[in-house]
Amino acid sequence: MSEELTPNSGSNYSASNIQVLEGLEAVRKRPAMYIGDISEKGLHHLVYEVVDNSIDEALAGYCTHIEVTINEDNSITVQDNGRGIPVDFHEKEKKSALEVVMTVLHAGGKFDKGSYKVSGGLHGVGVSCVNALSTHMTTNVFRGGKVYQQEYECGKPLYPVKEVGTCAPGMTGTRQTFWPDGNIFTVTEYKYSILQARMRELAYLNKGITITLTDKRVKEEDGSFKQEVFHSEEGVKEFVRFLNSTNTPLIDDVIYLNTEKQGIPIECAIMYNTGFRENLHSYVNNINTIEGGTHEAGFRTALTRVLKKYAEESKALEKAKVEISGEDFREGLIAVISVKVAEPQFEGQTKTKLGNNEVSGAVNQAVGEALTYYLEEHPKEAKVIVDKVVLAATARIAARKARESVQRKSPMGGGGLPGKLADCSSRNPEECELFLVEGDSAGGSAKQGRSRQFQAILPLRGKILNVEKAMWHKAFESDEVNNIIQALGIRFGVDGDEDSKKANIDKLRYYKIIIMTDADVDGSHIDTLIMTLFYRYMPEVIQGGHLYIATPPLYKCSKGKISEYCYTDEERQAFMQKYGDGSENGIHTQRYKGLGEMNPEQLWETTMNPETRMLKQVHIENAAEADYIFSMLMGDDVAPRREFIEKNATYANIDA
Structure with missing residues (x-):
């Protein structure tokens, strides 16, 4: 409850209690309202907002090349050969048009239909929002043979727009470099694969445009930086x-x-x-x-x-x-x-x-x-x-007959739930969690270690059906798939929906569905099989933000009475550095090969306790790319799958 609405302060509630957020302060105060969230998705959205400005120039017929660079320090540079943001005096705002575009929300040429017939940008907040959420931003404009510049900190100009040099006659465009604010974003490291997917998509959607993506954090064998050029003549x-x-x-x-x-x-x-x-x-x-x-x-x-x-x-x-x-x-x-x-x-x-x-x-x-x-x-x-x-x-x-057979057993009034399901006592979906657990052994530990009030456990035997390679109705003939559908309370093609394959999640019984498997190759495969099931049969669950992946620890490191769970090799190295001078002298390391190796208390403490666990939320950042990856990983063609694994084996994090 906010302070001014507490009963004791009612008589003092006046105009002085009303906070007016000036300029871009509103963006910094409530960043998720403007860019969706402050995690990985929002971080990459900053790049999209800047690139969208360049794409708008291309749609208007003035830009043919866009260069996107991930710099060594995880800052981003976007440069285009468009007309360049105007730098002349803005009569209404009494400052340079460039400063207006960079520091005023909802200011820009896309609101003037004479400048742009159509424009992109999902939230329409533009580059000023990127500026507000960056510790530092530098803008260079190339127009009329001159180079103009202005720098900002947290959205505020450090000096008026100034001329800083000359450029080749006829050269035009804008260069934006920004450093995302680590005090706002939960992650500040850009993923090449995410930007790669979006730049490829933009090149296909805007044929004739060339988009170059460079990663200065990675050097190739010949000493050059990692780089790809996206260009499509056929759109x-x-x-x-x-x-x-x-x-x-x-x-x-x-x-x-x-x-x-x-x-x-x-x-x-x-x-x-x-x-x-x-x-x-x-x-x-x-x-x-x-x-x-x-x-x-x-x-x-x-x-x-x-x-x-x-x-x-x-x-x-x-x-x-x-x-x-x-x-x-x-x-x-x-x-x-x-x-x-x-x-x-x-x-x-x-x-x-x-x-x-x-x-x-x-x-x-x-x-x-x-x-x-x-x-x-x-x-x-x-x-x-x-x-x-x-x-x-x-x-x-055939699918309808199989589906009707499943739905006759589906949960109605609490009955017909899978026998292996250990349900929770709460009936409020918003507070209920379902863990899909690999194997009976881990399932047993999870049942003992859970909070029975809001956590339900469904053990899965072995690898579930690969639905990518099966006809639609085959999934309903699989016991494990049926158990998941029944436990969730999902129905297909009901209430007169013309599409019998559409999942109805109105009666979803758990608002958090957590895949919990071993931290090894087999566990990752099962993760992917289950994600494929949801993506192909129940995408509404992912779109609703209900699907998660649990992160069990890889190690338990101990020295004397000090012990810590380490979820990555980097955390293990940090423990050794802190307590053993980088060596294993006197340090005991227990490697967890499976969830079943942990007792119920350890499983609760490391993987299930909402206060201490780490969950990865599965979301569809780029639907076309997700489609391509799922069909490639789970389909029949071995060659592209092998190539993908060889390229990504050391650092792949497939987050659809």
Whole structure:
């Protein structure tokens, strides 16, 4: 409770109690309101906000090259060859336009439709927010043969904009360098893989642009810094081929369109593979709309309408004697749709669901025309697609029978829970946790060591089904998968939802679902199998922020009466340095090969106690990249999986 609302201070509550946060102080006071969070996700979002400004210049036709550099000290530099932020005097603010852009929230050219027709930036807070959350930031502008500069600390200018040199005639652009504030962010180390995924995505979504990503923390064998250049001439057509590269294509063609309907630019690419998932990735002004929206609705309507009409006219449905549903047309589909909307309206839990009604009709028309033309011109490929649809319908009927069998046993009024589940006494989902524990031995320790009030334990026997390689209904024939679904209280395709594969989590029984496995290779594999199950069958659980991975310690280090749990090799080295001068003299190290080696008290103390444990939250930072990694790691193609493991074996942290 805030101080001014306590009963004792009511009579003193006046204007002096009202705090007005000046300038960027509001951002520093409540950073999560502006960038989502202050952990790894928010840290990387700072880079996206700066890069989005450069992308806006590219969309307006003034920028062709963007350079992103992770410096040795984990600061970031972003430089483009756009027009450069204006440095002339701003009449209203009585200061340089550059200073206004860098220090005033919601100031910039993207609010002037004459400057930018469309613009990115998820939260629209721009570079001033990045400035506010950095201990130091330096801006250089190249315009008119001159170089201008201003520096800031925590968003406040250190001096007025000044001219600091000259540049080549015709050279234009902006260079931003910033140091994220370690007092605000819980992590300040940038991950190359996260920035790599987003820069690759931006290059595909904005064909013709070149984006260079350099990591000055890593040197290659030839002495150069680690670097990648992202450039795409075919845009989303090339993007969908990349996303489908770990699957077996059903047809080799990419069904592609790049058009404008009702004043809305629309680019879309479609492929089919022999798998059983629908993978539709949608973007609005380069923002990944992970919750969908009107553009996805228009796409699905067109796909169902056109394919159903073609199937009926070709008599394929009469021969098959099965009833086709909309979802059958999307099985094995992988598609990317990118639209540019002048004034997008976002809604949904994470503000990544498009709400503009006019976009649905425009996409419906564009996709319908392109798909109709393709099917007429490619009858052989059209037949292969329709045959796949019929197969999907047949499998869906089998899946429904399997699913109904599961849901007849699902928890209703507390009954029908899996026999191995040790439930908690609380019935408030917000305070309840479910641990998915590898093996009966560790499960037994967890049951004894837990807090029975709010922690439930579900032991899992061995490795669960790899759902990436199985038809949809096969998961419901797996005891371990069924136990997880029943324990969670999740149902599929209920309440009249047209998509029988959609998970309904309205009656989710635990708001924290924690995967707890051994800290070894087998444990990591089981982690990935379970994450794949949630990502493919129950993504709503991940999107809701309910899925976590427990972090058991690797070692217990002791010297005399002093003992500490060490969760990493670095922590073990630090213990040895502190108590043994860097050697193992007199230090006893116990290596935990499995959870079962810990007694219940140790398991509680290290891995389960909310006061002391470390949990990793699983979130979908980049849906397209997550899709690619899951299908590559858990699919049939060995070569890309081996290459990924060889490159990432020492430091991989796959956080979808």
